[in-house]
Amino acid sequence: MLRVKPRARVVLHDAKAADTHGWHKRGAEDALEHNKKRLEQLQYTLYAEGVESLLVVLQAMDTAGKDSTIRNVMTAFNPQGCTVHAFKVPNDAERQYDYLWRAHLRVPPRGSIAVFNRSYYEDVLVVRVEKLVGATIWKRRYRHINEFERLLTDCNTRIVKICLHISKDEQKERLEARLEDPAKHWKWDAADLEKRKQWRDYMQAYEAMLARCSTAHAPWYVVPSDRKWFRNFAVSQILVHELESLSPQLPASSVDPEHYRIF
Amino acid sequence: MLRVKPRARVVLHDAKAADTHGWHKRGAEDALEHNKKRLEQLQYTLYAEGVESLLVVLQAMDTAGKDSTIRNVMTAFNPQGCTVHAFKVPNDAERQYDYLWRAHLRVPPRGSIAVFNRSYYEDVLVVRVEKLVGATIWKRRYRHINEFERLLTDCNTRIVKICLHISKDEQKERLEARLEDPAKHWKWDAADLEKRKQWRDYMQAYEAMLARCSTAHAPWYVVPSDRKWFRNFAVSQILVHELESLSPQLPASSVDPEHYRIF
Numbered sequence: 001m002l003r004v005k006p007r008a009r010v011v012l013h014d015a016k017a018a019d020t021h022g023w024h025k026r027g028a029e030d031a032l033e034h035n036k037k038r039l040e041q042l043q044y045t046l047y048a049e050g051v052e053s054l055l056v057v058l059q060a061m062d063t064a065g066k067d068s069t070i071r072n073v074m075t076a077f078n079p080q081g082c083t084v085h086a087f088k089v090p091n092d093a094e095r096q097y098d099y100l101w102r103a104h105l106r107v108p109p110r111g112s113i114a115v116f117n118r119s120y121y122e123d124v125l126v127v128r129v130e131k132l133v134g135a136t137i138w139k140r141r142y143r144h145i146n147e148f149e150r151l152l153t154d155c156n157t158r159i160v161k162i163c164l165h166i167s168k169d170e171q172k173e174r175l176e177a178r179l180e181d182p183a184k185h186w187k188w189d190a191a192d193l194e195k196r197k198q199w200r201d202y203m204q205a206y207e208a209m210l211a212r213c214s215t216a217h218a219p220w221y222v223v224p225s226d227r228k229w230f231r232n233f234a235v236s237q238i239l240v241h242e243l244e245s246l247s248p249q250l251p252a253s254s255v256d257p258e259h260y261r262i263f
Numbered sequence: 264m265l266r267v268k269p270r271a272r273v274v275l276h277d278a279k280a281a282d283t284h285g286w287h288k289r290g291a292e293d294a295l296e297h298n299k300k301r302l303e304q305l306q307y308t309l310y311a312e313g314v315e316s317l318l319v320v321l322q323a324m325d326t327a328g329k330d331s332t333i334r335n336v337m338t339a340f341n342p343q344g345c346t347v348h349a350f351k352v353p354n355d356a357e358r359q360y361d362y363l364w365r366a367h368l369r370v371p372p373r374g375s376i377a378v379f380n381r382s383y384y385e386d387v388l389v390v391r392v393e394k395l396v397g398a399t400i401w402k403r404r405y406r407h408i409n410e411f412e413r414l415l416t417d418c419n420t421r422i423v424k425i426c427l428h429i430s431k432d433e434q435k436e437r438l439e440a441r442l443e444d445p446a447k448h449w450k451w452d453a454a455d456l457e458k459r460k461q462w463r464d465y466m467q468a469y470e471a472m473l474a475r476c477s478t479a480h481a482p483w484y485v486v487p488s489d490r491k492w493f494r495n496f497a498v499s500q501i502l503v504h505e506l507e508s509l510s511p512q513l514p515a516s517s518v519d520p521e522h523y524r525i526f
Contacts, residue, residue, distance in 0.1 A: 096372030098418030104367045109359030140417055147410035154403055155361030 002221045002234060004214035010222060012203045014167035018226040021234075028233035035236035036076035042240070043113060045248040047081040050111035052156045052246050056239070057119045059209075060164035061202060062192040063174035064225050066117050069164065072232045073239070074115055083108070086117040099123045099141070100148055107152060120145060121161075124209055129201045142212040149218040159218035160242045162235060163206065164225040168199050265484045265497060267477035273485060275466045277430035281489040284497075291496035298499035299339035305503070306376060308511040310344040313374035315419045315509050319502070320382045322472075323427035324465060325455040326437035327488050329380050332427065335495045336502070337378055346371070349380040362386045362404075363411055370415060383408060384424075387472055392464045405475040412481040422481035423505045425498060426469065427488040431462050 004010055020028075046052065056074075058066045070084055085106045094102045100120055108114035124145070128138045149159050166174075175192065178184040195202065214220035221238050225231040267273055283291075309315065319337075321329045333347055348369045357365045363383050371377035387408070391401045412422050429437075438455065441447040458465065477483035484501050488494040 093372075096374075097370065098414055098420070100414060101367060101370065104364060107360065107364065109356075111359075137417075144410070144414045144417065147407070148414070151361055151363060151407045151411070154400075154407065157361070 002223055002238070004210050004220040004222060006215055006219075007211065008214065010207055010210045012165055012206055012222070014169065017165045017167040017170060017224050019224040020227055020230045021224075023230060023233065025227075025229045028229050032073070032229075032233045032236050035233070035240050036073070038240050039073075039076035039236065039243065040078070042243040042248065043077050043081060045250055046113070046243065046246065047078075047111045048250050049248045050251075052158060052248065053108035053110055054113045054243065054246070055108055055152065055157050055159045056113065056115045057121065057159065057161040058115065058117055058164065059119065059121050059125070059161070059206075060225070061166060061171060061199075062189075062195060063171050063178075064164040064166040065228060065231055066164060068228065069162075069232060069235050070115060070117060073236045076236070077113055081111065082113040082115065084115040084117055087119055087122065100144065104148070107157060110156065120148075121209055121213075124213075125202065125205045126195075128205045128208075129195075129198055142209075145213055146215055146218075149213075149215065153217040158242055158246055160238060161213075161218060161220045162238065163210065163220055163222050164231060165222050166225045168196070170226040171196065265486055265501070267473050267483040267485060269478055269482075270474065271477065273470055273473045275428055275469055275485070277432065279485075280428045280430040280433060280487050282487040283490055283493045284487075286493060286496065288490075288492045291492050295336070295492075295496045295499050298496070298503050299336070301503050302336075302339035302499065302506065303341070305506040305511065306340050306344060308513055309376070309506065309509070310341075310374045311513050312511045313514075315421060315511065316371035316373055317376045317506065317509070318371055318415065318420050318422045319376065319378045320384065320422065320424040321378065321380055321427065322382065322384050322388070322424070322469075323488070324429060324434060324462075325452075325458060326434050326441075327427040327429040328491060328494055329427060331491065332425075332495060332498050333378060333380060335491075336499045339499070340376055344374065345376040345378065347378040347380055350382055350385065363407060367411070370420060373419065383411075384472055384476075387476075388465065388468045389458075391468045391471075392458075392461055405472075408476055409478055409481075412476075412478065416480040421505055421509055423501060424476075424481060424483045425501065426473065426483055426485050427494060428485050429488045431459070433489040434459065 023031075046054065058069065060066050074082065074084065083106070087102070090099070090102065103116070103120045106114060106116075124138050124141050127133055153159060175196075178188050210220050210222065221234075223231055223234045223238075286294075309317065321332065323329050337345065337347065346369070350365070353362070353365065366379070366383045369377060369379075387401050387404050390396055416422060438459075441451050473483050473485065486494055486497045486501075
C-alpha cells in the first residue's frame, strides 16, 4: 500500500505524513519486535546462501529519521553481512568520476545487505533544487539511475527504496527539539534551515523522483514518518516483505554426520 | 572508415583482416611516429585541463595483438595519467558483484586515460560462446552495456572501442611462431586452441557485439590486424582523431609573471 506504482503521480501532502493506516502505537511496537526477529533469520539465510543481495536506499528531508530508522530497525541485522554507507557531499576524489561511481563501489556483494543513508538520488534532489548543474544534466539522470538499478536487479540484487515522508510542521518541532537538547546539538546544522525554506521545491523534486524512478524492478515506498513508531514498524514490514519474496534457502549440504567422529 | 555505424551489420570476413586501406608499410610507420608525438601532446593537455577522460576498450581473438598494440602505441602516453587494466577471468571477490562492477571501479578519472585490455565485452563473447550463462542472461547484457556507456559518456568520458580483426590463417602462423620461439613460450596457452576450434562461434559473437553495441555515443572500430604495422598505425590514428575531437585546452591562468620574484 505504501509502494509507488510505476509512473504513478504521487503528491506528498503534509497531511499524509501522519497517516498510520489503522495501526496503533502498542500494536505497531509489538509488530516491530516480531519483524526484527524475522529479519535476523532472513539475513542469516541470505548470508548462508550467498546468492542474492539486498540494497536499501533511504531518502528523506532532514529530521525525518534516516539515522533513527537505521538504529531502530537495521540493528536487527548482524553487521557481518550488513554495511551502512552515509553519502555526504562528494569529496575531491569522488568528483573525478561519474556520480554513480561511488555508489556502484558500495553495492552489496552476494549474501549481504547494504543500506545507503542518502544516495545517488541526491543527484536529482539537492542538486536539482540548488541548481548545482543545469536542467539538461539532471534530467537525464533519471534514465541513468533506472538503468543502473536494472543492471543490479538483473544481477541478483534486490533494491528497496524508502522515502521517509514528514510534514513541514513536524520538521519544525524536531528542529526545535534539537535546539532545546544539548545532547542533540551535534546534529544541528544551520544549512537545514535553508533547505526548509525551499520546502516546496524539494517536494517537487521528490515527487519527480518517485514518478520517474519507481520501477517494476526497483520500487519506491513512501513511508509516513510523522509518527516515529509507525515509521519504524512500516520500514521493518517492507524489509520483511522484500526479503521473504527473495525466499533465501540454506544451501543444500551432503554432510553425513554419521561419517565423522570428532576427538 | 573503420568506425561501425550504429546498428550496422558487420561481417568479419577473413579477407578483410589484411586490408591496409591503400597504406604502405613505410608511410604507415612514419605516420605512427608522428601520431605518437601528437598523442603525447594531447594527453598532456587533457591531464592539465582535468575535465574529460578517455576510455579505450580493446577486444580481439588471441594473438591479434592487444598487448602489442598497447606496447607500440599506448607508450605515447605518460603513465602518470594512463592506466592499463587487463581483465582476466573474474576472481572470487569480483564474482560477488554484477559483472560491470569491476569495470566501473577502474574507469578513468577526469584528465586521465584508461585502457581496458579485454573488458566487460567478454561477458557477451567468451561467456556466450562457452555458454557460461544462459541466453536470457547474456542477451540482456547488451542493454546494460549500452546504458553503462551512456552514463560514462554523459559524465565526460569519451569511450573508444577497438576490435582487432585477424584472419584464422594469420592466427595459425602466430601460434606456430609462439611454439617455435622459446622466448614466447610464456604466452603459450593450450586453451587458445580450444577457442580456435570455435572460431565461427566467436565471429558470430563479435558480430553481434558490433551490431548491438556500436552506438552514437560509444562507437566500435574494427581494425584489420593481419599487418601489424597497419594495426598500430590505425589505432594511433583513431586515438588522435578521438582525442582531437575532445579538443582539450590548457586551463586559463591569471598568473602574472611580473608579479613574482623568485629568490
